[in-house]
Ligand SMILES: Nc1ncnc2c1ncn2[C@@H]1O[C@H](COP(=O)(O)OP(=O)(O)OP(=O)(O)O)[C@@H](O)[C@H]1O
């Protein structure tokens with residue numbers, strides 16, 4: 144393998160990490176916020192707003208039902224508006240983030256639903272404000288589930304970022320498609336696939352370790 | 361300390377509506393331990409949750425320590441709740457915090473400074489017998505220990521009132537006894553008013569000064585514990601007491617019992633006395649007055665809050681004409697009579 148190719152692959156690794164980490168980070172922050180909003184506004188919960196909840200829920204469902212590649216193409220004008228271009232890895236962060244938010248939101252909502260109602264009741268009996276309930280009870284108690292949700296999201300983002308490589312985002316996906324697939328370079332294909340497997344394994348291992356630390360048994 | 365006035369709580373609407381509380385008025389004196397007892401679905405949890413407004417009454421007034429909670433704004437209600445501790449059947453501890461962290465929670469919510477929080481925790485650990493477990497995670501504790509943590513947490517904000525929702529129902533009898541002793545001690549030492557709900561007479565008997573009986577959302581009896589145990593005023597009160605103080609006929613007696621009276625049979629009765637001085641002289645009185653003998657087959661004496669309660673199963677020995685008179689006479693006395701059956705005469 145030529146040194147130019149090695150350099151190309153190394154750059155691609157950094158591009159992929161850049162896209163995944165940035166979109167994963169923003170997606171997590173906004174997704175957790177949206178997941179909390181979904182949870183607390185549910186019927187019977189402490190800030191119940193049935194109409195708001197319905198609307199938010201529908202938006203999240205739409206976000207989750209559009210296939211990533213269609214989403215990325217559909218929002219090109221929006222991406223262009225936001226970052227000034229729709230090519231390159233910074234541009235790819237926009238659809239990746241938009242795909243991550245509803246994904247995280249639903250998983251976080253599910254993790255919050257696992258928190259026993261009794262804990263919220265106990266906090267209310269102590270005179271907790273809604274904000275205190277969220278930050279001192281709900282989020283810490285659901286930590287393990289939320290970390291699992293974030294882990295799954297980052298792993299999905301590695302896959303999505305590779306797809307984005309097919310439409311101008313760069314990264315490992317672009318290298319695999321341009322060299323491994325279009326130019327029949329089996330070696331390059333193999334290396335990019337192995338690198339992605341290692342990334343996925345690494346994220347999963349890290350996630351598992353953090354979950355165990357959050358569990359306290 | 362607590363005053364409920366005409367509190368009604370209705371769940372659901374129209375034909376599906378359930379009156380969980382139906383015009384309940386209750387006064388809980390400061391410094392007392394008051395129990396609310398009732399069968400499942402009677403509305404006990406709804407009642408206790410109305411006291412700190414976790415449940416808002418559909419109508420009626422709830423005041424605690426002179427403040428009408430139903431009229432307070434959210435903000436003031438939250439502040440008022442700092443003065444009301446609550447413990448639950450399933451403890452409701454945060455698994456994400458250690459024992460110390462759980463006890464600190466209500467203080468953090470009130471904005472107490474970190475150093476003040478730490479200073480308050482150790483005495484609470486000592487009071488609840490948890491010294492040395494401060495850094496344990498709840499998942500590693502036994503049920504009794506978890507309830508102790510919950511009690512320490514409820515006391516952290518130095519409340520004047522403690523609400524206990526079936527606080528011992530998930531615990532074994534020994535652990536229950538130790539938790540009840542702790543609640544008694546707290547009541548004594550801190551002068552804390554306690555309202556507890558339970559479906560166990562044993563709990564009421566052990567620590568309550570007063571007891572209210574709730575049935576289908578209504579308070580049908582409210583009395584001092586000794587009074588309630590010896591002279592329940594309602595049918596349901598009596599049935600609670602009978603279930604609790606049961607004195608079933610022994611197996612050998614059951615085999616001899618016949619349902620129909622006859623000339624050569626003696627009646628067997630179960631008598632419940634609310635006053636043991638009457639019990640002591642009953643046998644000799646009957647012997648003198650009716651010329652019969654009272655053979656005591658089984659008996660049990662209980663003392664509740666300075667009042668004695670006695671149960672006995674006795675065979676009335678004598679000719680049928682006289683034992684019939686005895687039964688009539690017994691029904692006129694201040695005791696509960698239940699005819700269990702008749703046994704064959706031996707002679
Ligand atoms: N949130 C609710 N929605 C609808 N009905 C309710 C609700 N909470 C209680 N109820 C009804 O109100 C009645 C009283 O319930 P409550 O929980 O107060 O009984 P309880 O005496 O505490 O019973 P248990 O001993 O089983 O805990 C029951 O018929 C119950 O089904």
Ligand SMILES: [Mg+2]
Nearest residue numbers: 404405406526
């Ligand atoms: Mg209940």
